[in-house]
Amino acid sequence: MRRKLAAGNWKMNGTAAALSELEELARSFPNPSIDVLICPPATLLYRAAETVRGTDITVGGQNCHAAISGAHTGDISADMLVDAGANAVILGHSERREDHGEQNEDVRAKARVAMDAGLKAIVCVGESLEQREAANTLDIIGGQLSGSIPDQSTGENLIVAYEPIWAIGTGKVPTLDEIGEVHDFIRTRLERRFGEGVGRSVRLLYGGSVKPSNASDIFAVSNVDGALVGGASLKAQDFSGIIDALQKA
Ligand code: PEP
Numbered sequence: 001m002r003r004k005l006a007a008g009n010w011k012m013n014g015t016a017a018a019l020s021e022l023e024e025l026a027r028s029f030p031n032p033s034i035d036v037l038i039c040p041p042a043t044l045l046y047r048a049a050e051t052v053r054g055t056d057i058t059v060g061g062q063n064c065h066a067a068i069s070g071a072h073t074g075d076i077s078a079d080m081l082v083d084a085g086a087n088a089v090i091l092g093h094s095e096r097r098e099d100h101g102e103q104n105e106d107v108r109a110k111a112r113v114a115m116d117a118g119l120k121a122i123v124c125v126g127e128s129l130e131q132r133e134a135a136n137t138l139d140i141i142g143g144q145l146s147g148s149i150p151d152q153s154t155g156e157n158l159i160v161a162y163e164p165i166w167a168i169g170t171g172k173v174p175t176l177d178e179i180g181e182v183h184d185f186i187r188t189r190l191e192r193r194f195g196e197g198v199g200r201s202v203r204l205l206y207g208g209s210v211k212p213s214n215a216s217d218i219f220a221v222s223n224v225d226g227a228l229v230g231g232a233s234l235k236a237q238d239f240s241g242i243i244d245a246l247q248k249a
Helices: 016-028 042-052 078-084 094-099 104-116 129-133 137-148 176-194 196-201 212-219 236-248
Strands: 005-009 035-039 058-061 086-091 120-125 158-162 203-207 226-229
Touching (some): 016 035, 078 104
Parallel strands (some): 158 203
8 A cells, every 4th residue: 555645845945934834734734644745945954844843744855966975065965864854855856857957867876875865765757748749758758767766766765756847837737647647657667677566665646737626636546646746835725735635535
């Protein structure tokens, strides 16, 4: 049985004032029946961890370096995320792949150090609009999966997020059939590579313009174990609607 997960990605949004949203969330869901994770900017990570202390909500990072430590000005290691209170890290988000030229092998190296540090790696995959229109979606996702996911992956340390790039922050969402097709494909690929036991235990999140109004429909799709949410995770009220929908799914 895979435990459902609602994960929020605050991206480069939020200063200390934003912690009040997390306080409200923690007040509303001290013991959710699903996993709830918030990934704030690194500057807020420690305070976010303190804010949710004593509840079942957890916090995570949005990136880490592939090296354990060293001369990498401005970067953050997996151990530093753990030290600040994280239990997970988002890796290979399309904005990192686009803004920082991250390739599949970079994501895989980061996932390896993250897992070694005890973090859950949320590895993001997703196609562009051009790739979808050219009917290349499954090829692209297949390549990202085999290139970005390390061999040491298990149902405990790996979560895969399917995030079509054209759906992120746009209000556009694939059809439920399109989401189901990709999630079933990811599940099959994981089972083939890691065996049925591990392949079936990895949680698969959908990400891209998830809102309280469309969450229930998306959560009813096969092999959707939760969501990675950007914009709608910034306000406790919006994210609460998504958590509610997932708790009922
Ligand atoms: C994201 O960037 O991970 C994301 C899913 O963003 P949004 O929910 O705003 O589309």
